[in-house]
Amino acid sequence: MHRIPSTHLPLAVVNSERFDPTPVVLPMADGERLLCWTDGIIESRNAEGTQFGDQRVLDVITAHVGQPDALFEGLLLALEAFHGSREDDVSLLEVVMQRHPLPITSLLQPDARQLEAQDWVLDYTFRAASIRDHNPLPFLNKVLMEVPGLRMHAGSLFIILSELYSNALEHGLLQLDSSLKGNADGFSRYYRERNLRLSSLDQGWIRVVLDHCPDEAGGRLVIQVEDSGPGFAPQPPGEQAETYSGRGLALVRALAADVQFNALGNQVRVAFDWRLGHTAA
Template sequence: MKAPIAKKPSESVLVVDDDHIFCELLVSDLTVKGVKAISSFSLTDAKEVLSKHPIDLVILDNHLGDGSGTDLLPVLQALEPSPYVIMVSSDDQINNISDSFSQGVHDYIVKPVSIELLWEKIRNLLTFKRTSMDLANKYQLLQQLLSEKAQEESLAQHVYQNMANSQCDLPSFAQVRSRPMTNFSGDTIFSPPNPSGKIQLILADAMGHGLAAAICIIPIVTTARAMANKGKGIDEIFHEINRKLYIEIPDDRFVALAGIEICPYSNTITIVNAGLPDVLCCCKNGEVKHFKSKAMPLGIMEPAEFSIKTEQVPIDDIAQLALYTDGIIEQTNPQGAAYSTKRLLEQVDNLVNSGQSLINIMDDCLDFAAGNSIEDDITLCVIDGDAVREKLQTRIEETLPDFGEIDYRFCIRGKVIGSLDVLNQAMHIMQHSDLPKDLCQKAFTVMAELINNALDHGILELDSSLKNDFEGFATYLALREERLGKLTNSDELTIQLYTNSTTFIKISVEDSGAGFALTENSADKQGLSGRGLGLVDAMCQTVERNAKGNCTTIFIARN
């Protein structure tokens, strides 16, 4: 059987005494107790040992052949870390003992020395030093972790602010007031640019607060921006955000959203509410309409089960529109009472009757809190109806020099129809040909309507009435995905675009579907089979459809 391996001493003691027998006895005793011990018989020897070996504790005789033990104290105190010192002396004068302590000695023992007593003092000091060093190391580690945490938070805040705020500037008619609970806010409001000319604004409130909540905001902004860049409507954007959140955030997290979409061509505002407090619409006739949440917060339900309901109000009817997160109504005062929906609605009435902006609700909420800390992220956004109408009325096309002509034809067949973004390719051509922005936006909206209808209702034969049902939109999307996977080369989509710099834009979209029979009231119904004919007719100077109903040609005149 192998002998047990002796534990390597982890602490070292230097014995400085000109009594050789005392040194040998003490060194031997300490070695047996698992302490590395070294002896020196003079100050000179001690300094040499200290220059070569790390020492935790020094047993120091005060009367040596080459000087006083206290002469070694400055040398010991200059070491890093400096060793503890037990002074051993035959001098029992109180003044001298006191002087030793004032010079940095940690303990004092009078000769003759009891080895047992001296060991207890050594053991206690070594334990104390070990504990002190452990605390110092932990403190240093804590400071390092705090520094790293501060750097990580600073980086995260920089990324979050740039992602959630700087990408999507808010329109001038939207006033926003917000108060985060911490450095990171789980609330955000943004307006992703849309090439169709529609103005979309989304308010999001992630569950919880702080960095954990703020992280959930990032996929919302990036997804909404990507979808809006394709000209997608607010309902489709919400569906895609839900899909993204359902996949990417933890199961115990979700985000409540409300959104509006201002369409200058139909003169309407579309409102969607998924988990936020009522969106309030103060009408010019004095009525206050409540647009309640009609969907679960996003990130909870599977994409195939998620449904939303959009509602519309004419732009001309709106005086003010208010979206807000529940942090407002849940904020408490020093007595523990919540601001509440009741108080908020009372304040709405007061502000409307006095002709003031609903943005002042935030001031009332903070006054109500009376210095109480903010208990959740708070955001309030107010849309001014007059400012919206003024902005839409000032969308004037600029006059540009003659750039020539564009005659573009594009035909795609089979599965590529579902994957190739033909709309943005055509839009890219128009945007880079110096066409006026307003004209490009109209052309994009019409082309998007024609291409989406040609694909969805012509080639894929989807019934748009599904989208009008509260639970039908998810079914519509699922069917669309299924039928896209079954496309063959007999399925065909053809787009033609002609424009010059002085007269008009002509767009023609033809599909290989069965077509439809145009009726007299199809435009009033916003299009047979969801073809959006009403919107197209309202935006274009002329609209021509072939007899089969699978080809539509429109003309948009230049100003």
């Protein structure tokens, strides 16, 4: 068993100049497993206030050597027996390594014929009822994943889409004030108010334009998000966020080639460049 220690703060806590994006490569053999869990597991407390802790997690893993399929169930049972009161979400993830007969690049990289079919513009407008009752992000992300070359950037693109859509929804249509996110209590108030306003949303729209243009080396995806709200003042480029708010936009700027807002602040245009054989923008 090999533990992978955390060596960085969460994304967007520090600016891009101080963040080291160098990946750590851990070779894994066929059949080996990567286990991940959130701090909601280790920070669960019993009646005496004692946390479940890392060591109890490791003890459960050790006890299930040879029966990996029962590991997560065993961990949840151990947590229940500990009488943990969850203070956060409890999420578990297992990735099983399986040898694939084809190199991974052959699965993700487009050939010349595919590139010819990837020059397109898609324009979607989501009205109030759809925004209130459905989250369009999985749909939009699925559209982008139809471009083989973009699949290697799925994480970055989802971050960009999520941040742009959230800004349009929360600051544009719902007109929420990010200054509420000054502390943990403020976060709770912010999202309670978000849910309340979203549940009663009956007017407004969010428009998302996806413009993809391939070239011989890869391509450029332009994401434009516009809302019918009054606009807001985004954090200026290079300005370090002093509170919890504003970090998402800083991360978008770090991932994208270009980010431009209109004067009103209710329309943003993001350019994302990708290159064949590269997994980072």
